[in-house]
Amino acid sequence: MKRLLIVLTAAILALCSVSGSASAQYLIGRWALGVDAGANYWISDYNQYMVGYGGQAVVRYEIAKYFGLGLTAGYEVLKTNQSTPLEAGAYASYIKMNAVPVSVVAFFHFYQRKMVNPYVFIGAGMMWYQRWGIGLDPPVDGAWHTSYVVPVGFGIESFINNDVSFDASVGFTNTSGDVDARSGGMNGYVTAKIGFNFYLNEGPPHKPAPKPPPVRF
Secondary structure, eight states, X not given: OHHHHHHHHHHHHHHHHHGGGSOOOOOTTOEEEEEEEEEEEXXXXXXXXXXXXXXXXXXXXXXXXXXXXXXXXXXXXXXXXXXXXXXTTOOOSOEEEEEXXXXXXXXXXSSTTOSEEEEEEEEEEXXXXXXXXXXXXXXXXXXXXXXXXXXXXXXXXXXXXXSEEEEEEEEEEEEOTTTTSSOSSOEEEEEEEEEEEEEOOOOSOOOOOOOOOOOOO
């Protein structure tokens, strides 16, 4: 996970350095379709956290100067393990979870009309998931379950041209406490993703800021 974060940081800096040829972006009234992929880190009630992978698609509309609303749908493969015995009757050992999270997400961009535009996001939705592991007994029998999800995080858009931006983000998605087949405790997963956003329209025409009148003496 640490190596991925280093690569992610290097990619952001590289894109920022070459984005100077892009023009400033006006996002209000524009639709964007984004795709990204990367790694995740499942925070579970077991004692060994493992790195998984996943990706998502995002449809976003920029409603106001700093605010956009979007719908995200993704696929995550989450992994965890218990290396020591748990209490009697509890499942112990490797678990892999296939998850399909879908959320409505609010995006807050800080630097409208800038080539490098950091943002934060928060959302809420549902996740459909199935658990697999050692053997095929409950609770790792592949049956489908549901959980709420609350994704939060931050990212950076670096514009390549007027219609395409590179996107890098880090976030945490909170889930219900029993997705790992143990009740109680905090459950969720950390994500680090990179991808691209494609702007599908030009948005409404906008007027440049009026120039101040000349000062006469």
